[in-house]
Amino acid sequence: MIPKSHPRYKSLMMREKLVEALDKGILAKAGLIAHGRGETFDYLIGEKTTDIALESIKAAAAMLVLAKNPIISVNGNTIALAIDEVVQLAKELNGKIEVNLFYRTKEREEAIKREFYKKFGEDIKFKKIEIHGIDDANYQIPNLDSLRGRISKEFFNADVVLVPLEDGDRTEALVKMGKKVIAIDLNPLSRTAQKATITIVDELTRTLPLLIKYVKEFKKTDKERLIKIIKEYDNKKNLKKMLLYINERLKKLGDDENFAI
Ligand code: PTJ
Numbered sequence: 001m002i003p004k005s006h007p008r009y010k011s012l013m014m015r016e017k018l019v020e021a022l023d024k025g026i027l028a029k030a031g032l033i034a035h036g037r038g039e040t041f042d043y044l045i046g047e048k049t050t051d052i053a054l055e056s057i058k059a060a061a062a063m064l065v066l067a068k069n070p071i072i073s074v075n076g077n078t079i080a081l082a083i084d085e086v087v088q089l090a091k092e093l094n095g096k097i098e099v100n101l102f103y104r105t106k107e108r109e110e111a112i113k114r115e116f117y118k119k120f121g122e123d124i125k126f127k128k129i130e131i132h133g134i135d136d137a138n139y140q141i142p143n144l145d146s147l148r149g150r151i152s153k154e155f156f157n158a159d160v161v162l163v164p165l166e167d168g169d170r171t172e173a174l175v176k177m178g179k180k181v182i183a184i185d186l187n188p189l190s191r192t193a194q195k196a197t198i199t200i201v202d203e204l205t206r207t208l209p210l211l212i213k214y215v216k217e218f219k220k221t222d223k224e225r226l227i228k229i230i231k232e233y234d235n236k237k238n239l240k241k242m243l244l245y246i247n248e249r250l251k252k253l254g255d256d257e258n259f260a261i
Contacts, residue, residue: 011039011047014081014205021080025111028103031077034165041186042203044246049210052241053202059233060162060182060198061214062226064093067160067180071132073100078164078204079112085208087120089162090129092215098155099133102167104147109134130154144173163196164204171195188242199235201242 002012018035021027049057064070070093072086079086079099090097099112116124116131123129132152139156141149148170155161161174164184168191174181175195183196184207193199200207218226253259 018077018080021076024115025107026115027076027080028101028108030103031075031080034077038165038186038203041188041201044250045186045201045242046249047203049202049206050242050245052238052245053200053207054210055233056198056200056235056238057202057207057210058214059230060200061211061218062229063160063180063182063198064162064211064215065218065221066223066226066230067093069096069157070094070160070162071096071098071155071158073098073133073155073161073163073166075099075101075165076103076108076112079115082164082205082208083115083119085205085212087123087129089208089212089215091123092212092219095127095129096154096158097129097131098152098158099131099137100148100151100163100170101133102148102170104150141170141173142177144170149173163192164207166192166196168192168195188239188246193239197235198233199239201239 002009002016006012018027018032022029022032072090074086074097086097101108113131113134120129124131132154136152136154137150139151139153141151148167158179160180160182162182163171166183166185171181171183171192172195175197180197182198182200183192184200184202184204185193186201186203187193188199188201193201
């Protein structure tokens with residue numbers, strides 16, 4: 001049991017969730033390593049949503065609201081950490097979620113399906129959400145070999161794809177397919193971050209509630225304003241700002257006489 005008073009309670013609870021998901025067969029073993037890499041970058045950005053990330057979140061929300069057929073692509077880590085928020089966001093959009101796995105096995109597919117049906121069986125039954133990419137993953141992303149390229153037919157129709165914790169190759173392949181890709185990745189240097197249309201450099205469980213908030217707000221907003229938000233957004237500039245932010249933050253900490261190591 002982790003006491004609530006522990007200074008790193010939130011972070012440790014997230015680890016607990018991942019270990020639990022590993023035991024259930026939802027998470028890939030490598031998912032633990034991927035999370036560790038994320039934690040490192042989160043330390044560097046100060047474990048909070050920066051104004052720079054908020055700019056990306058707003059652009060992403062505008063793009064999702066304007067999309068004709070958006071889809072939320074989820075992997076093991078995303079399901080482990082944020083299945084509730086993913087479903088909530090999907091319900092604000094068109095309800096479409098697709099399971100896209102890097103380490104795809106029959107056992108993991110079954111474990112993930114079980115989790116969705118256990119928690120959201122009613123929503124699936126009454127078609128409030130659709131879960132693709134398991135029983136209907138009969139297609140392949142062009143130019144991407146192996147099982148991580150497996151997708152459903154539905155995925156081809158998506159114009160905007162939200163991909164938390166994606167791998168760079170796949171992001172590149174999705175962009176080549178003509179999709180607009182929104183990535184959530186704490187590492188601004190990753191290939192995913194570099195290749196995505198919009199990269200949100202922030203922690204997944206901090207980002208999703210904000211994304212939901214802005215999607216709700218933007219559904220009531222004038223279309224022209226949303227187009228303007230997207231037009232004014234520049235992903236390369238945003239990533240550069242993020243690197244400068246980290247750089248300046250570390251410099252400031254290094255210069256701080258009271259900073260204890
Ligand atoms: O479930 P599967 O089979 O699809 O496998 C998923 C993993 C995550 C194992 C696979 O996609 C992988 O190896 O990912 P990478 O290449 O390690 O990339 C994961 C990225 O996500 C890294 O750049 C991390 O910094 C970032 N990341 C990790 N945890 C979080 C995160 N970004 C935001 N929020 C997090 N909680």
